[in-house]
Amino acid sequence: MHTVIARMLEAHGSQDHISIHWFGGEPLLRFKLIREAMDRLGEAVAEGRLKGIAYDMTTHGGLVNDHVAAYLAQHDVHVLVSLDGGKELNDRARIDKKGRGTFDAAVRGYETLRRHGVDVGVIVTSSFATGHELAGGIRDLLDMLEPERLHVNTPQPTARGWEVDGRIFAEQLGEAADL
Numbered sequence: 671m672h673t674v675i676a677r678m679l680e681a682h683g684s685q686d687h688i689s690i691h692w693f694g695g696e697p698l699l700r701f702k703l704i705r706e707a708m709d710r711l712g713e714a715v716a717e718g719r720l721k722g723i724a725y726d727m728t729t730h731g732g733l734v735n736d737h738v739a740a741y742l743a744q745h746d747v748h749v750l751v752s753l754d755g756g757k758e759l760n761d762r763a764r765i766d767k768k769g770r771g772t773f774d775a776a777v778r779g780y781e782t783l784r785r786h787g788v789d790v791g792v793i794v795t796s797s798f799a800t801g802h803e804l805a806g807g808i809r810d811l812l813d814m815l816e817p818e819r820l821h822v823n824t825p826q827p828t829a830r831g832w833e834v835d836g837r838i839f840a841e842q843l844g845e846a847a848d849l
Contacts, residue, residue: 675710684718691726692747698733708745728752728793730764731779732772739786750793750821751780754800755807756814763799780815791819795826796842798833804842809849822846 682688690711692704714720727742731751742749753776754760761771783790792811796804804822812820822843825834 672710675707675714678711679714679719682720685721687722687724688720689724689726691728693726693728696730696733697727698729698738701733701738705741712745724748726750729779730772730776731783732766732775734779734782736782736786739782739788742783743786743788746789748789748791749783750791750819751776751783752795753777753780753792753811753815754794754797755803756810759800759803759807759810763797777815789819790817791821792817793821793823795823796834796839797825801825801834801838801842804839805845805849808846812849 678688697704708723708725711720711723715722725745725747726749727747728750729752731753752764753773754763757771757773760773760776764772764776766772766775780790780792792815794804794808794811800807808820808822811817825832825839827833
């Protein structure tokens with residue numbers, strides 16, 4: 671981590687403002703490492719070696735607790751929690767290693783972030799399991815969570831290729847846009 675941060679600081683001068691987005695798998699599995707990097711980069715800003723930093727994070731929300739949420743709020747991290755609709759729809763597509771749905775844990779994480787004043791939104795990813803119901807899933811999330819921001823991610827390819835029909839995806843986005 672130290673080498674990565676050193677190279678970032680070498681590549682960006684004291685007049686540069688950088689943006690870092692923590693994502694991929696579940697970034698909060700490495701929260702200690704993220705915190706270390708953010709602390710070191712914060713020191714670089716305080717010392718004038720970097721003008722500023724903007725942070726974003728995409729998380730499934732299940733590892734968010736008061737400690738994590740307070741730290742993210744303190745550092746003005748903009749967070750997106752991955753949810754693909756209401757409980758039934760989300761839990762059809764998003765399950766943990768034990769085969770249980772992740773909706774309840776994601777909502778708990780979302781609410782904890784919100785309670786701590788984090789700029790938190792939702793990101794929805796269409797999949798084979800949810801593609802035909804994307805607009806309804808978005809409507810359910812808007813009604814239940816009333817997020818300030820809701821993003822729609824592109825469908826993600828699998829080992830079998832693209833499982834979401836582009837026409838259906840476009841139709842569902844069009845229907846969601848009318849909400």
